[in-house]
Amino acid sequence: MTDVARLAGVSVKTVSRVINNVATVDDVLAGRVREASERLGYRPNQVAASLRAGRATGTIGVLVKDVSNAMYATIVAGATSVAEDRKTRVITAHTGENSDAELAVIDDLCRRRVDGLLIVPSGGDHASLRQEIDHGVPMVFVDRAPSGLEADSVLIDNYGGSKSGVARLIASGHSKIGIILDKLSQQTMSERLAGAQAAFAEAGMSLDSDLIRTSVSNPAEAAAAAAELIQSRPAPTAFFCGNNRLAVGVLELLWDGGYDHALLGFDDIPHARLMPRPVSCIVYDSRVLGMIGAKLLFRRIDGEEFSPKTVTLPTQVIDYRGTHGDQYAAGRRA
Amino acid sequence: MTDVARLAGVSVKTVSRVINNVATVDDVLAGRVREASERLGYRPNQVAASLRAGRATGTIGVLVKDVSNAMYATIVAGATSVAEDRKTRVITAHTGENSDAELAVIDDLCRRRVDGLLIVPSGGDHASLRQEIDHGVPMVFVDRAPSGLEADSVLIDNYGGSKSGVARLIASGHSKIGIILDKLSQQTMSERLAGAQAAFAEAGMSLDSDLIRTSVSNPAEAAAAAAELIQSRPAPTAFFCGNNRLAVGVLELLWDGGYDHALLGFDDIPHARLMPRPVSCIVYDSRVLGMIGAKLLFRRIDGEEFSPKTVTLPTQVIDYRGTHGDQYAAGRRA
DNA sequence: TATGTGTGAGACAACGTTGGCTCAGTCGTG
DNA sequence: CACGACTGAGCCAACGTTGTCTCACACATA
Numbered sequence: 001m002t003d004v005a006r007l008a009g010v011s012v013k014t015v016s017r018v019i020n021n022v023a024t025v026d027d028v029l030a031g032r033v034r035e036a037s038e039r040l041g042y043r044p045n046q047v048a049a050s051l052r053a054g055r056a057t058g059t060i061g062v063l064v065k066d067v068s069n070a071m072y073a074t075i076v077a078g079a080t081s082v083a084e085d086r087k088t089r090v091i092t093a094h095t096g097e098n099s100d101a102e103l104a105v106i107d108d109l110c111r112r113r114v115d116g117l118l119i120v121p122s123g124g125d126h127a128s129l130r131q132e133i134d135h136g137v138p139m140v141f142v143d144r145a146p147s148g149l150e151a152d153s154v155l156i157d158n159y160g161g162s163k164s165g166v167a168r169l170i171a172s173g174h175s176k177i178g179i180i181l182d183k184l185s186q187q188t189m190s191e192r193l194a195g196a197q198a199a200f201a202e203a204g205m206s207l208d209s210d211l212i213r214t215s216v217s218n219p220a221e222a223a224a225a226a227a228e229l230i231q232s233r234p235a236p237t238a239f240f241c242g243n244n245r246l247a248v249g250v251l252e253l254l255w256d257g258g259y260d261h262a263l264l265g266f267d268d269i270p271h272a273r274l275m276p277r278p279v280s281c282i283v284y285d286s287r288v289l290g291m292i293g294a295k296l297l298f299r300r301i302d303g304e305e306f307s308p309k310t311v312t313l314p315t316q317v318i319d320y321r322g323t324h325g326d327q328y329a330a331g332r333r334a
Numbered sequence: 335m336t337d338v339a340r341l342a343g344v345s346v347k348t349v350s351r352v353i354n355n356v357a358t359v360d361d362v363l364a365g366r367v368r369e370a371s372e373r374l375g376y377r378p379n380q381v382a383a384s385l386r387a388g389r390a391t392g393t394i395g396v397l398v399k400d401v402s403n404a405m406y407a408t409i410v411a412g413a414t415s416v417a418e419d420r421k422t423r424v425i426t427a428h429t430g431e432n433s434d435a436e437l438a439v440i441d442d443l444c445r446r447r448v449d450g451l452l453i454v455p456s457g458g459d460h461a462s463l464r465q466e467i468d469h470g471v472p473m474v475f476v477d478r479a480p481s482g483l484e485a486d487s488v489l490i491d492n493y494g495g496s497k498s499g500v501a502r503l504i505a506s507g508h509s510k511i512g513i514i515l516d517k518l519s520q521q522t523m524s525e526r527l528a529g530a531q532a533a534f535a536e537a538g539m540s541l542d543s544d545l546i547r548t549s550v551s552n553p554a555e556a557a558a559a560a561a562e563l564i565q566s567r568p569a570p571t572a573f574f575c576g577n578n579r580l581a582v583g584v585l586e587l588l589w590d591g592g593y594d595h596a597l598l599g600f601d602d603i604p605h606a607r608l609m610p611r612p613v614s615c616i617v618y619d620s621r622v623l624g625m626i627g628a629k630l631l632f633r634r635i636d637g638e639e640f641s642p643k644t645v646t647l648p649t650q651v652i653d654y655r656g657t658h659g660d661q662y663a664a665g666r667r668a
Numbered sequence: 669t670a671t672g673t674g675t676g677a678g679a680c681a682a683c684g685t686t687g688g689c690t691c692a693g694t695c696g697t698g
Numbered sequence: 699c700a701c702g703a704c705t706g707a708g709c710c711a712a713c714g715t716t717g718t719c720t721c722a723c724a725c726a727t728a
Binding site: 041043044045046047048050051057059066067068069070073074076077078080081084089090091092093094107108109110111112113131132134135248251252255269270271272273274275276277287 | 375377378379380381382384385391393400401402403404407408410411412414415418423424425426427428441442443444445446447465466468469582585586589603604605606607608609610611621
């Protein structure tokens with residue numbers, strides 16, 4: 001900047017004025033400044049500018065377990081699109097579902113003076129974040145509520161979604177439903193189980209607890225659990241899986257084994273419409289999740305005051321028809 | 335920091351020393367400082383620290399069309415994991431495949447003094463970036479080479495991948511292959527076409543240009559193009575699609591129509607293994623793409639000098655067996 | 669001519685750090 | 699006992715900006 005000022009024969013302050021389009025600059029001088037900065041390839045230093053006067057850095061942090069997971073990527077994309085409108089950049093960071101790593105990342109981002117944080121929290125305790133929030137770093141939690149901390153959150157209707165999904169299974173005549181979930185210590189899982197139970201209760205039936213498998217954490221384990229359930233008596237005629245990875249595992253088993261059990265999963269399964277077998281998914285719009293989270297965050301960043309707010313996003317049950325399968329089978333028969 | 339110094343009864347410089355673990359600080363004073371900063375909830379300001387002495391900001395920018403796309407998300411994840419080891423944060427930004435937006439984002443990130451940029455370039459001209467690079471902002475291009483600029487790039491073996499994929503189709507007896515591509519102005523597309531042509535040439539045959547459809551930019555258009563090709567004479571017995579979105583469109587058509595044409599696509603298709611119908615994909619590891627790109631970028635950031643380097647990542651052809659389909663069919667028959 | 673009113677631009681300080689220098693005090697050595 | 703080496707901590711300046719104040723100059727008015 002000093003160099004530009006020297007080359008243009010003006011003071012640095014005038015250069016600053018030209019850059020910030022302050023009206024009270026003579027056109028001739030402004031022209032000289034612009035030419036000089038062009039010639040030197042000068043790029044104003046945003047870092048210094050935001051330091052001066054402690055202004056916002058125009059940066060928010062988005063913390064997810066891992067961006068390569070489609071759901072988190074979509075949340076990030078939604079948040080990014082909202083941030084763009086505010087000329088704010090997004091720092092994406094991985095927590096790896098590790099509570100210590102998460103806190104370390106949050107600390108680091110606070111040091112970098114992000115204007116706010118959008119967090120898909122891991123399981124750990126978040127009480128220690130109170131201090132940061134009070135020190136003026138707004139945080140909004142997405143997909144899961146923080147534990148030990150009252151803070152803004154944007155959640156999914158886990159309970160209602162499972163309830164209506166399972167109710168649909170019941171309505172089509174299934175009374176024995178195998179339920180495969182990850183650890184119940186995950187709030188989402190316990191809510192989804194509660195929803196399933198509510199659907200049974202509402203139908204005047206009760207969920208057979210022998211058909212529930214918990215702490216199932218990957219597709220292979222899900223397949224094994226389903227295989228075992230199929231052998232049990234009374235055998236289930238349908239499965240409900242707590243997330244899409246588990247559903248995919250079960251799907252694979254059903255196909256490998258040639259079983260025709262109904263399958264319902266929480267979360268969408270990419271390209272499920274291309275699978276020839278019926279699969280139902282309890283879906284929600286993750287992009288909207290990220291967008292609403294970011295909008296809420298920006299309200300806080302703008303200094304709006306309100307008591308911690310929880311937004312719950314509705315879910316929808318999609319029956320991937322599986323008609324492709326029939327048509328495909330028809331095609332093969334033809 | 336001033337507050338901490340006052341509370342601890344030392345100078346700010348001593349606080350700075352404690353924070354940076356400078357050895358020459360008395361334990362008693364250090365303890366007082368630590369206690370004071372704890373009590374005040376003090377977080378050092380990284381922004382100011384990096385401003386002073388023009389040190390690196392510990393931030394890189396990663397530019398992709400849209401993070402919600404699985405491939406880009408995986409590239410971002412790979413780059414993020416490498417950056418983490420360097421205590422560097424990643425700013426993710428969208429270019430929306432728009433050249434002007436891309437240049438604007440790059441300019442913005444340079445103003446924010448990122449240490450470097452990892453870019454999945456859009457189609458536009460990149461010559462203007464020479465200046466930024468010369469001014470010390472290293473850039474590495476990923477997946478596609480920049481146009482009008484010699485710079486480090488990490489690319490996919492589009493030519494070799496298509497060639498071996500198409501060769502495999504030819505080897506299994508297909509001589510009439512419908513080829514569906516997006517705009518040939520995209521370097522990736524023209525290379526993939528060239529690879530297909532080379533496979534034909536090597537087999538002593540030539541690619542029937544009537545069976546090539548270009549400028550197909552979404553699944554629906556791909557399905558339409560395939561439908562039209564199926565009606566043409568001589569009709570193709572197989573399809574090769576230039577990217578996964580086009581392949582998915584064709585897949586849908588084949589199933590809806592009950593056709594059993596072979597299908598080969600560039601890029602992986604999520605959950606293709608769950609589809610009962612054979613699909614072959616020319617795949618590569620996007621995570622590695624991001625990792626290699628980031629590693630190369632950090633070599634530049636570390637000031638290493640070498641002439642612009644191009645790394646080409648190998649591809650692999652995966653035949654998603656479609657055996658699920660047979661087993662599924664068997665299951666249904668049973 | 670003296671005064672008032674703008675207008676445009678420079679000087680200076682400050683944002684929160686840290687590098688470099690200085691300096692006071694302690695200790696060891698000849 | 700004098701001197702030098704060492705240790706620990708403070709002072710000052712600077713990083714690249716911008717807010718605030720000041721000031722010079724031009725022009726209009728009484």
